[in-house]
Amino acid sequence: MASEGALDTARLSALFQLEHRARGADSLTALRFVAVNEARSVVDYRQAALLEPAVRGWRVTGISDVPGVDRHSLYAQWLERVVAQQTLDDAKAFDVSHDTLPEWERTVWPEVGPAIGRLVPLAAPGGAPAGWLWLARETPWNDSDRFLLDHMAEVIGHAFTALAPRRRKGRLLGRFKRGSLALLALVLVVAVLAVPVRLSALAPAEIVARNPTIVAAPMEGVVERVLVQPNARVTKGQPLVRLQDLEVRNRFDVANEGLKVAQARYRKALQESFDNPESRAELATLEAEEGLREVQREFAKQELDKIVLRADHDGLVIFNDPNDWAGRPVRTGERIMQLADPASREVRVQLPVDDAIVLQAGAPIKLFLDSRPLSPIDGEVERVSYKPEVTPRDQMVYRVTARLNENRDYLRIGLRGTAKVSGSKVPLGYYLFRRPITALRQTLGI
Template identity: 80%
Template sequence: MAAEGGLDTARLSALFEVEHRARGADSPTTLRFISVNESRGVVDYRQAALLESGIRGWRVTAISDVPAVDRNSLYAQWVERVVGLQDLSEASTREVSIDNLPDWERGVWSEVCPARAMLVPVAAPGQTPSAWLWIAREQAWSDADRFLAEHVAEVFGHAFVALSPRRRRGSLFGRLKRSSVGLLLLVLVIAALAIPVRLSALAPAEIVARDPTIVAAPMEGVVEKVLVEPNARVEKGQPLVRLQDLEARNRFDVANEALKVANARYSKALQESFDDPKSRAELATLKAEAQLREVERAFAKQKLDKIVLRAEHDGLVIFNDPNDWSGRPVRTGERIMELADPASQEVRVQLPVDDAIVLEAGAPMKLFLDSRPLQPIDGKVRRVSYKPEVTPRDQMVYRVIARLDEERDYLRIGLRGTAKVSGSKVPLGYYIFRRPITALRQTLGI
């Protein structure tokens, strides 16, 4: 039994089934598969391809009888080139003629495609096509074929619009707009993002001595032995480090002997000066030489006295392993250890450049020690370095010095933890999205 216009009952039934499947598609990928494969029951064809608009023109996104499109295949490239040569300014169905194609496209046609091909716009009525359906077979196309192809393509156009992300997003915003609860929620979120909060950053921190005394080498030499243990308490005048005294002692002995010789020559000339005018004339020179030797001996004695480095005041010596210094040559002024007052402490914070915020003197700081993370200690920023420096771990950081507002029994020099430093107040939205904004600015250069 045939329907009016040459449409038999089987094709109409297949059309209804394709419409049902298209409207039930849950993704564009599923809809593409239906459009090039299941439409064969409505319009008899041997090959079908779906082309969608892309940056470089119309691109094949689905091909009948294959699970995925190979962009490098001859068929896909040929179809895209043939469609690109068509005048698609009018959204109407048209048959593609081999006569209007260049030599290459005409020569390849017989290898990859049947003789009769038709392009059908995939769009809802009154809209610009976002896709075209390419179907091909050996037999000529009838008016019934054209009618059914346009009808099924119109169904696919409606389905593509319904599944487009823009349509879904618009529907969501529309529902929120119509919903008083959604609108209220949106207002509350915007209001919450405007709440002022302090901009803060976390950074490694360590309790260090405030204004420690530097114990440095008074002259070039070799460390013979460190006389104290690390982190030991010492008293004023207690020996800390002994340098090798061989060279200094030899210089003192030589200067001492030279002084004796100069004094002897001066005493002899003094005795002979009563009878010998020549000796009397040399007295001034010999006296000056003896005085020079006396100065040289005093200087050598001063050097010898500095062989042992002593504590200038009571305190705590801060250094690492004594074995690191034994037998090690040192230069004049080279730091060996620090002598600090245990009660005079401050916090040194190494703020990474990536987390740097504007800090001023007096900005609040909280210290969370690794040994007592649940007992934060309040403090205030004392100063911030003007430019970053490189740490031993090759990390660029700003050095922040802070002082604690309270003293606790367990605080001692060397404890480590994490410091939270706070800057000026900013909106909560900026506080949350500061890092994404910074990354986006560095990526795009804006």
């Protein structure tokens, strides 16, 4: 052949050396390196890439002059798309023409490599290609280049065929193992996600008094001083708060003096009524005036008696700093403190609207106090507010009231912590992904 006559001894020696290296490769990784890098000693080129069969089409598994393949690079993606446009049924080497490529591949080609490209099948005689070798350079291929490339491709293809049984066996075994493990993992995940658990939510909680007595201002006035300390135990009738009595006492003194004047006028008219008919006529009016003055005095006395607020029963007074009330004006009915039974307690939970779940009376809760987080206390829900309310922190919450099933020595009104409220049973998957599902529905409107 003419092409054979044009071969020089150096290139033939390089071809024999390449054949020796290819047949001696003990792994596909080593063989890929020989195919894309050491073939340059036989045929001159600027770029080489190896493509092997994948699930869909062909994928780049080796590139010259680089240690690894980045399949997300522009060059690898471009080459895989170029090969996908070719007809590879006859397993013969051919030059790739620009005219046969779509517009994007033609536009990108000058950016990724030289303009002359050739695809060479790596196949032993009579066999299907184990891969394709892409070679690119600036000058056209001559007959001697094509002859050497075909012979070199047969050698590399034979080496690929020799390693293929182990590769296919290992790949099938690996796929079977990976498939079995993946299926087993999927079954376990589905089984775990189907486990029924109680839907629950965490919310801040506080121990408060049950049915406390409100100590409120009986009338408008100014607090003179608080007579007890916060959280003090008091007995029935013990003074709690004293209001300023100047105005009330003045009203009582005025009413008292008015009563005395009315009584004096009545007695005088009574004495004169024996001789003076006019005095007898005024008796009824003066008697009525005396009664009015007596009622006014009694009302003023009742107001004076209310100057000191007393405890209606034994209990614990609940309020903040007594200095906050000294000299403070109050309106009628304004709460100053609470009087509660220390043994009568309940839990008040502020459940945020975002974490709201359906709760029924009797639903279980667990209270984790900040002072004793490792000793949860069981309880039951008694009632849930129908509408949410705004907290001082501008947060919308439902007010949940619960009772404790345990009476421990360290429990007292005012302790705070976190409550875990539990609703109905749902699959674990719904429990874990409830918030993402809610956010997705709110975002997409489904």
